[in-house]
Amino acid sequence: MDNISHETMWKAVVASDPAYDGRFCYGVKTTGIFCRPSCKSRPPRRENTLFFPGPAAALAQGYRPCKRCRPDALIPPGEDLIRIARLLLDTEYDNPAILAELPGRVGLSRSHLTRLFKQHTGASPRQYLHTLRIHRAEHLLAHGTLTGTGIAYAVGYNTPGRFFAAFRARTGLSPRAWRRQAAGQEETP
16 A cells, blocks of 8 residues: 555545555445545445555455446456465365355456466466365474364365375375374384
């Protein structure tokens, strides 16, 4: 938000000042909509207004773009949306439904999101999440006391069996064997 004070942003919203477009956007708590500072809609009440550094931040908080001023047109194609998608995956990897929710939360179709995600990261959202979950599981195995089943649920798998299969496919070891190896012990047959 370019170190703009909230008071200055509020004045820009009330004045519908186009000079601030692209520098921040604002959301209205009561409607769940976000706008450009220059939006010609009636200004919201001050206590119902939130300020965001850009459209991507407003989208990440669950706000939808105003159909009148189209603040989402300020988003560079793909890059900000993929940053949001990665942030959601990084912070909600333990949510078993995150892959199903992701396209709607980012505002893209599943196929378009997958295409952009691969273009920017080299992996699909599913592959990215899978790698993230296994890395988190390795950390928990090396530094925690949770059982393999507990870790399965903690990193977002619906069933321990899926976790064990995914872990073995990725590391070549069972979670128990990996924990022993990480601790410097040899697995006994």
